[in-house]
Amino acid sequence: AQSVTQPDIHITVSEGASLELRCNYSYGATPYLFWYVQSPGQGLQLLLKYFSGDTLVQGIKGFEAEFKRSQSSFNLRKPSVHWSDAAEYFCAVVFGSSNTGKLIFGQGTTLQVKP
Amino acid sequence: DSGVTQTPKHLITATGQRVTLRCSPRSGDLSVYWYQQSLDQGLQFLIQYYNGEERAKGNILERFSAQQFPDLHSELNLSSLELGDSALYFCASNPSGRNTGELFFGEGSRLTVL
Numbered sequence: 058a059q060s061v062t063q064p065d066i067h068i069t070v071s072e073g074a075s076l077e078l079r080c081n082y083s084y085g086a087t088p089y090l091f092w093y094v095q096s097p098g099q100g101l102q103l104l105l106k107y108f109s110g111d112t113l114v115q116g117i118k119g120f121e122a123e124f125k126r127s128q129s130s131f132n133l134r135k136p137s138v139h140w141s142d143a144a145e146y147f148c149a150v151v152f153g154s155s156n157t158g159k160l161i162f163g164q165g166t167t168l169q170v171k172p
Numbered sequence: 173d174s175g176v177t178q179t180p181k182h183l184i185t186a187t188g189q190r191v192t193l194r195c196s197p198r199s200g201d202l203s204v205y206w207y208q209q210s211l212d213q214g215l216q217f218l219i220q221y222y223n224g225e226e227r228a229k230g231n232i233l234e235r236f237s238a239q240q241f242p243d244l245h246s247e248l249n250l251s252s253l254e255l256g257d258s259a260l261y262f263c264a265s266n267p268s269g270r271n272t273g274e275l276f277f278g279e280g281s282r283l284t285v286l
Contacts, residue, residue, distance in 0.1 A: 100279045
């Protein structure tokens, strides 16, 4: 079955520390991959996307993600976390063709940043 | 500001009632998507409309229906409401009918069913 898994429900890091949020998907082909961020009381905002090509993609706010086909993973990273990065992060995948595909979200990872 | 507008922002109603949530997509966007976000189910895709026509369907209950009007705004109708329908309902839009996954989300309509 097609699925998106974010193993970590909640992560706490200190400001200035590095961050990695995990995402795994289950799908027969290579899907379109995304990370979205939801700040409290806000809608979701696209951080970055992977369609094809270079497996390391850069996004907004200093985030990057790496697609690893062998591990069916698309982990999000940031070298140095800022207090304003505290939010909920969602990995998402379009399964199927873009004409009929659906954007499916993982359960989300809540990031807390300690001063 | 994503450019997607949702109203109302908050809505409190009773079980058995019917409500309508409204979404105005970004200017020029032809596709509208509806998502439901709840604590137990997470973010669930409900339905997509493209230029007035239903394009894709997700986990939308039969008690729920949606439509997209000629001016491209969309409405999500929720009827015979149950306690479990309490959730944050998001609308999103993108320019084409192709779901490339790059969606622009509104701030959501929070529905509380008492």
